[in-house]
Amino acid sequence: xxxxxxxGNPHKAEEMAAFLEGTVEVEHVPLDxxxxxxxxxxxxxxxxxxxxxxTLCRPLIVDDTGFFVSALRGFPGPYAAYVLRTLGNEGMxxxxxxxxxxxxxxxxxxxxxxxxxxxxxxxxxxxxxxTAPRGSEGFGYDPIFAVGDRTLAELPLAEKNRFxxxxxxxxxxxxxxxxxxxxxxx
Amino acid sequence: xxxxxxxGNPHKAEEMAAFLEGTVEVEHVPLDxxxxxxxxxxxxxxxxxxxxxxTLCRPLIVDDTGFFVSALRGFPGPYAAYVLRTLGNEGMxxxxxxxxxxxxxxxxxxxxxxxxxxxxxxxxxxxxxxTAPRGSEGFGYDPIFAVGDRTLAELPLAEKNRFxxxxxxxxxxxxxxxxxxxxxxx
Numbered sequence: 309x310x311x312x313x314x315x316g317n318p319h320k321a322e323e324m325a326a327f328l329e330g331t332v333e334v335e336h337v338p339l340d341x342x343x344x345x346x347x348x349x350x351x352x353x354x355x356x357x358x359x360x361x362x363t364l365c366r367p368l369i370v371d372d373t374g375f376f377v378s379a380l381r382g383f384p385g386p387y388a389a390y391v392l393r394t395l396g397n398e399g400m401x402x403x404x405x406x407x408x409x410x411x412x413x414x415x416x417x418x419x420x421x422x423x424x425x426x427x428x429x430x431x432x433x434x435x436x437x438x439t440a441p442r443g444s445e446g447f448g449y450d451p452i453f454a455v456g457d458r459t460l461a462e463l464p465l466a467e468k469n470r471f472x473x474x475x476x477x478x479x480x481x482x483x484x485x486x487x488x489x490x491x492x493x494x
Numbered sequence: 495x496x497x498x499x500x501x502g503n504p505h506k507a508e509e510m511a512a513f514l515e516g517t518v519e520v521e522h523v524p525l526d527x528x529x530x531x532x533x534x535x536x537x538x539x540x541x542x543x544x545x546x547x548x549t550l551c552r553p554l555i556v557d558d559t560g561f562f563v564s565a566l567r568g569f570p571g572p573y574a575a576y577v578l579r580t581l582g583n584e585g586m587x588x589x590x591x592x593x594x595x596x597x598x599x600x601x602x603x604x605x606x607x608x609x610x611x612x613x614x615x616x617x618x619x620x621x622x623x624x625t626a627p628r629g630s631e632g633f634g635y636d637p638i639f640a641v642g643d644r645t646l647a648e649l650p651l652a653e654k655n656r657f658x659x660x661x662x663x664x665x666x667x668x669x670x671x672x673x674x675x676x677x678x679x680x
Contacts, residue, residue, distance in 0.1 A: 342530050342531075342541070343530060343531040344528050344529060344530060344531065345528075345529040345530065345531050345573075345576075347576070355528070380580055380581060380585070381579070381580040381581075382580060383576075383577070383580035383581055383585075384580075385576070385580070387531075387573050387576065390531075390533070390569075390571070390573065391569070393567070394566055394567040394568060394569035394570075394571070395566060395567075395569055395589065399566070399569075399589055402588060402589060402591075403581065403585055403588060403589065405588075
């Protein structure tokens with residue numbers, strides 16, 4: 309079988325293909341899925357997977373990522389991409405001016421769908437919001453999100469990809485998937 | 495016929511019933527519709543109406559409201575309720591500290607669905623974000639949104655309901671609806 313990676317983002321598809329090399333052959337399918345509104349990423353990924361499976365009728369994975377800042381009651385949560393586009397990192401730093409608690413975390417939910425139904429795998433990465441952007445690697449919130457001493461934008465991409473929220477979710481999927489495939493004699 | 499007002503919010507249903515009195519008899523149906531993510535409220539209301547009509551198979555209206563702040567590239571847009579719950583008016587004022595352009599607007603989209611399909615009616619209300627909350631009427635962003643000299647929270651609800659974004663969308667629907675009903679001999 310070839311596993312469909314359903315996303316509009318070719319870079320994400322490449323990253324997933326690299327991660328799953330040796331486990332399963334993947335194929336990028338740029339299907340546009342409607343996204344539901346929910347405060348958590350698990351149900352969003354699940355609904356995307358349901359829609360994609362109804363459309364494609366083949367084994368597939370989709371993902372959804374959120375960014376949750378404790379001092380902002382979880383904001384921007386699943387709307388991380390929209391908030392980056394409108395407020396940007398500058399807006400996030402402004403909202404956190406003077407905040408004592410700067411803890412935040414990313415969560416990626418990977419949803420796998422096949423004829424048996426949908427299964428979710430989540431990965432989480434905890435860190436702190438910096439007081440100013442640092443570094444030029446990565447994208448999105450990476451320059452203001454530090455794990456230990458360094459922001460994600462100060463890490464080489466290959467290093468970030470070893471422990472990121474998405475890597476952790478994909479790892480959980482990868483650990484489970486061969487067992488399932490063996491059981492199915494695929 | 496009785497028009498179904500599909501919303502989880504009984505106050506909204508009451509407000510709509512009062513507004514449409516004399517035009518059509520309405521019935522509150524508290525169906526929970528999944529909400530799609532979109533940067534505009536029209537498509538969100540349309541998808542809610544589509545889902546509700548597939549479920550109920552009777553003429554109905556749903557609505558969706560967004561709040562768009564120019565200096566924040568339209569933020570919070572259709573995520574107005576989520577942002578109010580997390581950042582609140584305090585967060586909005588902080589994001590706008592020192593902003594020269596404080597213009598903002600509300601948009602409500604009302605979607606009507608029947609066997610002929612879906613029709614959208616939009617109402618918009620322009621104003622300015624204040625530098626501090628004022629007034630105790632209304633709810634949500636009302637204390638920081640001024641139309642002319644007064645915030646919406648400084649206006650009696652009955653007065654606000656005469657020119658609000660929701661009133662304007664419902665007016666447009668009301669103006670169209672009797673003509674349609676006459677044509678159908680209902």
